[in-house]
Amino acid sequence: MGLSGFFRRRRSVLPGFGLTLGLTLLYLSLIVLIPLSATFLKASTAGWSAFWHTVTEPRALASYRVTFGAAFIGALVNALMGLVVAWVLVRYHFPGRRMLDALVDLPFALPTAVAGITLTTLLSAHGWIGRYLEPLGIKAAFSPLGIVIALTFIGLPFVVRTVQPVLQALDPELEEGAASLGAGRWQTFRRVIAPELWPALLTGFALAFARAVGEYGSVVFISGNMPMRTEITPLLIITKLEQYDYAGATAIGVVMLVISFAMLLSINMLHWWSGKRYA
Amino acid sequence: MRESRLSEPPAVRRFLIAVAVLFLALFLLMPLAAVFTEALRKGVGAYLAALWEPDARAAIRLTLLTAAIAVPLNVVFGLVAAWAIGKFDFPGKHLLITLIDLPFSVSPVVSGLIYVLLFGLQGWFGPWLAAHHVKIIFAVPGIILATIFVTVPFVARELIPLMQAQGTEDEEAARVLGAGGWQMFWRVTLPNVKWGLLYGVMLCNARAMGEFGAVSVVSGHIRGQTTTLPLHIEILYNEYHAAAAFAVASLLACLALVTLAAKTLVEWKTSQSLREPAHEH
Numbered sequence: 388m389g390l391s392g393f394f395r396r397r398r399s400v401l402p403g404f405g406l407t408l409g410l411t412l413l414y415l416s417l418i419v420l421i422p423l424s425a426t427f428l429k430a431s432t433a434g435w436s437a438f439w440h441t442v443t444e445p446r447a448l449a450s451y452r453v454t455f456g457a458a459f460i461g462a463l464v465n466a467l468m469g470l471v472v473a474w475v476l477v478r479y480h481f482p483g484r485r486m487l488d489a490l491v492d493l494p495f496a497l498p499t500a501v502a503g504i505t506l507t508t509l510l511s512a513h514g515w516i517g518r519y520l521e522p523l524g525i526k527a528a529f530s531p532l533g534i535v536i537a538l539t540f541i542g543l544p545f546v547v548r549t550v551q552p553v554l555q556a557l558d559p560e561l562e563e564g565a566a567s568l569g570a571g572r573w574q575t576f577r578r579v580i581a582p583e584l585w586p587a588l589l590t591g592f593a594l595a596f597a598r599a600v601g602e603y604g605s606v607v608f609i610s611g612n613m614p615m616r617t618e619i620t621p622l623l624i625i626t627k628l629e630q631y632d633y634a635g636a637t638a639i640g641v642v643m644l645v646i647s648f649a650m651l652l653s654i655n656m657l658h659w660w661s662g663k664r665y666a
Numbered sequence: 667m668r669e670s671r672l673s674e675p676p677a678v679r680r681f682l683i684a685v686a687v688l689f690l691a692l693f694l695l696m697p698l699a700a701v702f703t704e705a706l707r708k709g710v711g712a713y714l715a716a717l718w719e720p721d722a723r724a725a726i727r728l729t730l731l732t733a734a735i736a737v738p739l740n741v742v743f744g745l746v747a748a749w750a751i752g753k754f755d756f757p758g759k760h761l762l763i764t765l766i767d768l769p770f771s772v773s774p775v776v777s778g779l780i781y782v783l784l785f786g787l788q789g790w791f792g793p794w795l796a797a798h799h800v801k802i803i804f805a806v807p808g809i810i811l812a813t814i815f816v817t818v819p820f821v822a823r824e825l826i827p828l829m830q831a832q833g834t835e836d837e838e839a840a841r842v843l844g845a846g847g848w849q850m851f852w853r854v855t856l857p858n859v860k861w862g863l864l865y866g867v868m869l870c871n872a873r874a875m876g877e878f879g880a881v882s883v884v885s886g887h888i889r890g891q892t893t894t895l896p897l898h899i900e901i902l903y904n905e906y907h908a909a910a911a912f913a914v915a916s917l918l919a920c921l922a923l924v925t926l927a928a929k930t931l932v933e934w935k936t937s938q939s940l941r942e943p944a945h946e947h
Contacts (some may be wrong), residue, residue, distance in 0.1 A: 400842075401850075402847040407747070407750040408754075411762070415766065418814055418815055419765065419815065425789075425790055429789075468686075471685055472690065476686070478673075479683055481683055487690050490695070490698075490926065492929060493922060496926055497697075497876070498872075498878060499878050499879070500897075500915070501918050501922075504908075505700050508700060508704060509696065516696070601775070602879075603773065603774050604896070608903065620773075621773050621776070625882070628779070631788075633788040640779045647772050647773065650771060
């Protein structure tokens with residue numbers, strides 16, 4: 388398409404461009420942009436030193452450690468297991484495959500509060516799983532392990548759903564070529580398939596991690612919410628709000644917003660790297 | 667010989683299937699089974715009673731009201747945004763898509779917080795609203811606003827790639843044949859995206875009815891007045907009414923299953939329409 392083609396497409400015969408773009412921008416401004424900017428403005432009224440003091444106090448630092456640590460481990464588990472699940476769902480045929488495939492999206496569709504009370508019940512000392520962990524000395528509910536499990540649950544679909552389409556689209560001739568050149572199966576996977584999967588795997592990991600960092604509903608029931616030990620950052624915001632410490636809640640909220648923006652940016656760059664806007 | 671090089675040895679294959687199935691069974695099937703088992707722990711009578719008591723009914727009403735406002739608004743937004751982004755070229759398009767995705771990346775708690783900072787007593791408009799006796803935070807309007815915020819991307823996200831992929835030829839043909847703007851939209855555009863739209867609506871609705879963090883911040887937890895279903899579940903659970911909490915939770919779990927079924931249906935329909943490219947008008 389030459390320059391004239393470019394301009395012809397811009398002056399399309401289709402109606403409504405100005406109206407729909409205008410409405411889109413208006414709606415986004417009212418619902419998203421203005422409230423977000425107001426939050427940053429509010430944080431700036433408190434002054435830099437007060438802000439810095441709030442976001443670096445020991446309880447806040449401990450909450451970042453818990454939140455990011457658990458989110459990282461959860462996303463890592465999901466990267467590994469998500470790869471296996473995606474591989475099995477795309478490559479193998481076995482009874483129940485289609486049902487499991489459909490169920491992978493359950494954590495997207497199930498409200499987080501429901502996930503929270505269910506996982507807590509399963510993992511508590513009398514629960515279906517917890518009763519077998521208790522004698523082993525493993526405390527799954529009301530511990531950091533519980534947070535990791537909840538965050539693994541809510542991040543489960545991301546890696547599967549980013550890796551799956553890439554595996555499906557993989558040209559079988561690549562593998563045939565490698566095999567005919569004498570590569571063993573493991574070698575083919577490592578040298579031919581894995582390089583194709585990396586960007587999708589990394590994107591899925593980043594999406595699961597980003598989601599887990601902000602998660603509240605599924606964690607708040609299972610974590611036990613002990614300050615310094617199992618208190619996640621979103622809960623710290625709620626605690627500050629309940630104590631009418633609006634400046635403190637705002638400061639921590641701004642930290643979380645900045646982190647969200649940074650992750651959104653890196654995820655977009657990953658998408659760009661993997662060559663498609665929508666995985 | 668060649669065959670074995672193109673697939674894994676049977677033992678590896680069986681091992682991988684076992685690992686995947688075990689993982690999904692533990693993380694997906696077991697929680698799902700647990701919701702319904704716990705819900706019926708005290709019998710069908712207690713189950714129905716938990717759904718029928720006044721606070722539960724009030725929570726169901728508020729949840730339906732919230733979804734009835736948030737979902738249609740975001741459906742209109744999704745259609746409007748997807749039309750502008752999917753059918754036209756303009757600078758800053760990617761930035762706009764990123765902006766639409768933004769509420770996905772914001773923690774639900776922060777999504778609620780930003781509205782407290784706007785409309786709460788300590789917020790920008792707080793004093794003015796208080797002077798005019800308008801209550802948004804710790805009241806129903808705040809719940810609806812926070813729900814709208816967290817569900818902004820759902821419909822748009824489904825429709826944008828779809829409209830982009832479909833291009834503009836069908837609509838251009840309709841225009842050339844003399845169709846007006848609305849006629850083109852109802853007869854050509856909407857039928858083309860209907861399955862994606864259905865799935866977007868289902869996802870948007872599931873999130874609107876199930877949102878917890880954002881709504882929790884703005885609700886104030888006034889029983890029978892500002893508690894949606896997820897907040898009602900939280901209250902019941904924290905007061906050790908586990909069976910009642912799970913009874914209410916089972917409603918939302920059913921909604922999740924219906925959403926997944928809709929997704930499977932939509933994927934099946936889309937793969938069918940790909941197989942036979944002729945339009946079914």
